[in-house]
Amino acid sequence: MLMNIDEKFLPFEQRLREAGLNELLIDNFKYNYIRLLNNDLGFLPEKDITPVTSLPSLVDLTNEDQKIGDEHLNQVVVIKLNGGLGTNMGLERAKSLLPVKGNLSFLNIITEQVLHHHLPLLFMNSFNTHDDTQKSLKEYKKLNQSLPIDFIQHKVLKINAKDLSPAIYPKQRELEWCPPGHGDLYIAAHACGILDMMLDQKYTFAFVSNADNLGAVIDGRILGYMVRNHLDFLMEVVDRTARDRKGGHLAMQDGRFTLREIAQCPETDKQFFEDIKRHRYFNTNNLWLNLKSLKRLLHKVDYSLPLPLIVNRKHIDPVDHESPEIYQLETAMGAAIAVFDNASALNVPRSRFAPVKNTNELLLVSSDYYELLDTYQLVPANPAADSFVTIELDHHYYKFIKDFNERFPFGVPSLKDCRRLVVQGNVYWGKNIRCEGDVVISNSTDIPQIIPSDTTISGKLSW
Structure with a gap:
């Protein structure tokens, strides 16, 4: 043997x-x-x-x-x-x-x-x-x-x-x-x-x-x-x-x-x-x-x-x-x-514990949910927050870094007042966008949709 x-x-x-x-x-x-x-x-x-x-x-x-x-x-x-x-x-x-x-x-x-x-x-x-x-x-x-x-x-x-x-x-x-x-x-x-x-x-x-x-x-x-x-x-x-x-x-x-x-x-x-x-x-x-x-x-x-x-x-x-x-x-x-x-x-x-294994987690860590201290320690901007934001990006359009960056040409949205963000479909983001509370964004069309700059989103947004 x-x-x-x-x-x-x-x-x-x-x-x-x-x-x-x-x-x-x-x-x-x-x-x-x-x-x-x-x-x-x-x-x-x-x-x-x-x-x-x-x-x-x-x-x-x-x-x-x-x-x-x-x-x-x-x-x-x-x-x-x-x-x-x-x-x-x-x-x-x-x-x-x-x-x-x-x-x-x-x-x-x-x-x-x-x-x-x-x-x-x-x-x-x-x-x-x-x-x-x-x-x-x-x-x-x-x-x-x-x-x-x-x-x-x-x-x-x-x-x-x-x-x-x-x-x-x-x-x-x-x-x-x-x-x-x-x-x-x-x-x-x-x-x-x-x-x-x-x-x-x-x-x-x-x-x-x-x-x-x-x-x-x-x-x-x-x-x-x-x-x-x-x-x-x-x-x-x-x-x-x-x-x-x-x-x-x-x-x-x-x-x-x-x-x-x-x-x-x-x-x-x-x-x-x-x-x-x-x-x-x-x-x-x-x-x-x-x-x-x-x-x-x-x-x-x-x-x-x-x-x-x-x-x-x-x-x-x-x-x-x-x-x-x-x-x-x-x-x-x-x-x-x-x-x-x-x-x-x-x-x-x-x-x-703030790992980045996918673009959902990358979006959260890159956003203003976290801030960098002078010591370069990464901490939640709101220490009183009792849980992390739940992020669910449509993997068909956001899974890979190239596609992720293409859809956030002006930087990622503000998430410090967001509890949950779900994005379904092909959506591009303008500048200075804020997400508050529970946010569900859905594009059920075959046409890419753009969220205008300086928009604050709460609740549902759909096309």
């Missing part, structure tokens, strides 16, 4: 070696490939977990936490996950280069946020985003740090869904490769030497978050809470809402926290997964790590973290649904909450 597995994996091993990938990555990919062969698809059924009913909250942390955090702030490295291209929005460059507040990109704002605290900044780039990121950061002469500005996430081969062989796509050979999920953070940081570099330079903690979440900024209270409680790993979570029902939630398994993603949920348990009153806490992917603890853990497990496998079935060309179906083997960074001995979670306000 072992020989059969080795023979089946040999074509993968040969191509990974030809691409110059290290032994650690090859061993980890083989481990996950064997799990796929054994039909170990990482499912986490409802019967094996229990809901998390309560958690400590950021709003309850004290001045003492802030004081402790301030004392340890010079031991923190900020790491941003920057591997995404935003292909679902039609982008072909790093999504972080997209302008999001006026002419400022995610990358501009992130850099200014971190410079405000005088901390080192690291990006975990993918093979797709490294060059663009390096080029864009050259203008920041103030990023004068002894650590490199980035390290590269590994790449692995996509797997043919029919026979579990390496996927072949002669039309675009680069589409035969994919990142192994952001769970690769831990192995990639070790394999390239950046983990040892951080420790050698007396950095003890890392604050890790997605580059497209501008709400993820340093907060001394959270660091102080982590230090005071001698935590190895801390996950920031928010209360789940209806729009989070398909996102990863926190649970308990065998006395430990665990993270369950929707790809790990059996179809028969989907109603439990999407029950936001049962599973109350949503993973923001804002994580705090003790780097010394990470080093010890990696050594203990022989540098192969036993993170749950996530098997994603997709088309090899994500924009061509006629292209062959493949598997991508991934792990989630937040799943490490289950493998650290002293791991916990903290309930934080929604203001620390």
Whole structure:
């Protein structure tokens, strides 16, 4: 049986070696490939977990936490996950280069946020985003740090869904490769030497978050809470809402926290997964790590973290649904909450979670619903607002950035007094438009319609 597995994996091993990938990555990919062969698809059924009913909250942390955090702030490295291209929005460059507040990109704002605290900044780039990121950061002469500005996430081969062989796509050979999920953070940081570099330079903690979440900024209270409680790993979570029902939630398994993603949920348990009153806490992917603890853990497990496998079935060309179906083997960074001995979670306000995964979220973050402080922190303009605006743009006309920008030639509308915005059909926007309350805009004709400049919209507008 072992020989059969080795023979089946040999074509993968040969191509990974030809691409110059290290032994650690090859061993980890083989481990996950064997799990796929054994039909170990990482499912986490409802019967094996229990809901998390309560958690400590950021709003309850004290001045003492802030004081402790301030004392340890010079031991923190900020790491941003920057591997995404935003292909679902039609982008072909790093999504972080997209302008999001006026002419400022995610990358501009992130850099200014971190410079405000005088901390080192690291990006975990993918093979797709490294060059663009390096080029864009050259203008920041103030990023004068002894650590490199980035390290590269590994790449692995996509797997043919029919026979579990390496996927072949002669039309675009680069589409035969994919990142192994952001769970690769831990192995990639070790394999390239950046983990040892951080420790050698007396950095003890890392604050890790997605580059497209501008709400993820340093907060001394959270660091102080982590230090005071001698935590190895801390996950920031928010209360789940209806729009989070398909996102990863926190649970308990065998006395430990665990993270369950929707790809790990059996179809028969989907109603439990999407029950936001049962599973109350949503993973923001804002994580705090003790780097010394990470080093010890990696050594203990022989540098192969036993993170749950996530098997994603997709088309090899994500924009061509006629292209062959493949598997991508991934792990989630937040799943490490289950493998650290002293791991916990903290309930934080929604203001620390402002992701941009699509043009609906881009419109909200770009609008005056959010403002940038002098520290470049992104905050709701109305702190008393009890929920985010719900945005539903017609994906036929707004899904891709090119179409989105074409329909907002004078900038996005004011949304600070809006609760819900639905746009159906082909609609263009004039200058200085305000949306208030619940707004539904519908164009049922075949002719593009234009909302005149200086219009205030509330209720329904239709053609």
